[in-house]
Amino acid sequence: MAPIGATEAVQLQNRESLPSGWRKITDGLSYAERLAEHGETLAVPKAQAMAAVKRVAAHIGLKAGDMLLLDTLGAFSQVQDWTVGNRPIVWASNAYLMEQTGFSLSALKRHARRLADRGVISFKDSPNGKRWGRRDAEGFITEAYGFDLSPLSARAEEFERLWRAQKAERTLCQRLKRQITVARRVIRARVESAIQDDLRGPWSILMPAFDDLLKQLPRGNSTSEALARLLEQFQQLQSKVENAIQAALQSESSVENHEDPVELIEENTPELTPKEPISEPHIQTTNQLNPVNRNSLNARKKTAPTDSRIDVPTVMRACPEFTTWVRAIGSYLKDWRDLHRAAGHLGPMIGLSDLTWKKAQEQLGPKTAAAALVLTFDKHCAGEITSPNGYLRGMIRKAGAGELHLERSFHGRLAKQAA
Numbered sequence: 001m002a003p004i005g006a007t008e009a010v011q012l013q014n015r016e017s018l019p020s021g022w023r024k025i026t027d028g029l030s031y032a033e034r035l036a037e038h039g040e041t042l043a044v045p046k047a048q049a050m051a052a053v054k055r056v057a058a059h060i061g062l063k064a065g066d067m068l069l070l071d072t073l074g075a076f077s078q079v080q081d082w083t084v085g086n087r088p089i090v091w092a093s094n095a096y097l098m099e100q101t102g103f104s105l106s107a108l109k110r111h112a113r114r115l116a117d118r119g120v121i122s123f124k125d126s127p128n129g130k131r132w133g134r135r136d137a138e139g140f141i142t143e144a145y146g147f148d149l150s151p152l153s154a155r156a157e158e159f160e161r162l163w164r165a166q167k168a169e170r171t172l173c174q175r176l177k178r179q180i181t182v183a184r185r186v187i188r189a190r191v192e193s194a195i196q197d198d199l200r201g202p203w204s205i206l207m208p209a210f211d212d213l214l215k216q217l218p219r220g221n222s223t224s225e226a227l228a229r230l231l232e233q234f235q236q237l238q239s240k241v242e243n244a245i246q247a248a249l250q251s252e253s254s255v256e257n258h259e260d261p262v263e264l265i266e267e268n269t270p271e272l273t274p275k276e277p278i279s280e281p282h283i284q285t286t287n288q289l290n291p292v293n294r295n296s297l298n299a300r301k302k303t304a305p306t307d308s309r310i311d312v313p314t315v316m317r318a319c320p321e322f323t324t325w326v327r328a329i330g331s332y333l334k335d336w337r338d339l340h341r342a343a344g345h346l347g348p349m350i351g352l353s354d355l356t357w358k359k360a361q362e363q364l365g366p367k368t369a370a371a372a373l374v375l376t377f378d379k380h381c382a383g384e385i386t387s388p389n390g391y392l393r394g395m396i397r398k399a400g401a402g403e404l405h406l407e408r409s410f411h412g413r414l415a416k417q418a419a
Helices: 004-016 027-039 045-055 064-076 094-101 104-117 150-194 203-215 226-260 261-273 313-319 318-329 335-350 353-364 366-381 389-399 406-418
Strands: 122-124 130-136 141-148
Touching: 027 104, 027 122, 027 150, 027 318, 045 064, 045 150, 064 094, 064 104, 094 104, 094 203, 104 122, 122 389, 150 203, 150 226, 150 318, 150 335, 150 353, 203 226, 313 318, 313 335, 313 366, 318 335, 318 366, 335 353, 335 366, 353 366, 353 389, 366 389
Parallel strands: none
Antiparallel strands: 122 141, 130 141
16 A cells, blocks of 8 residues: 555646646646736736627627626626736635526536636636635735636737727628618619610619629628628629610610701800800819809809808718718718719619719709709608609709709708707
């Protein structure tokens, strides 16, 4: 029979091969213990450490029950346990933890083991498997065995980086989803408007392709890479639709010009005879918008009063809904050219037909037409108008009668926002 001293030496040797006592060693437990050792050298406040792990809990494989147990353990720790050279060890009994969480013993062990396997807590076990501890007069732990929360300190910075990356990914996914929404709404509106206007095009080919893309829309969460690929497909289809519409409009315009050449000469007459009244508005190539009226050529050369002009920032502030959608599709507005491009892109979302948009540009000019469309867009989104095409045509008629004063509409909307 071996001497008692030799037996104790063998027991100590066996214990040293385990993380802390009787528990079977695993790679996960060894990793958690190394994290705990590193966490002891850091000073991370409990609130910061707990907030960091909660933000990424689902991403690292933690469940609601795991987080409930972790919250319960964290409530036992004190501020001084999270300082350099100390460990926040909790020695609450299984009976007490079961009472606080409502878990069965098997569930309690399962959640605790998952927390350790994910590198969130570590087990500091006593040789007999009992949890206990003591504090000195100042409240610092002098000796304790139980659940060690030090890995949270070690991984707090890692979790915060992961959360920032997740946040950036979510933001990117939301932007891509909005761009996909815009693209599919524009495609549908463009094709339906073209069919309604009896424009000839390959609609019987494009619509089935559109339906196939709709089937690929994600039902749940999706990665930014997958969404970016899907957006590219929608944009390619949208480009095909735009090209088909432009070809149809050009073909229709050629037919009209061939059948009625006198009308073409009359349209160009003001340019050839400056003394005749000019019905087309003149929009200066600046970042400001002049009121539309039917003045003579000499009157058109005069500069409108400064207080009657509208610039791009004013238009965007007065029409927040349009501004939101512009940002959603990732566009930036620096001048009237950008605004005109964005207006033409988003117009179909509210059902604006290509013929109405084309007529607005011809009659109002690109800048005034863009401003009018932006106003129409916001009014439609706000439920103030039900027929965008009819409202925009009404503005075209007002412009022809010299009664269109867009600056009043925009400043009026700004006044309502400030009220």
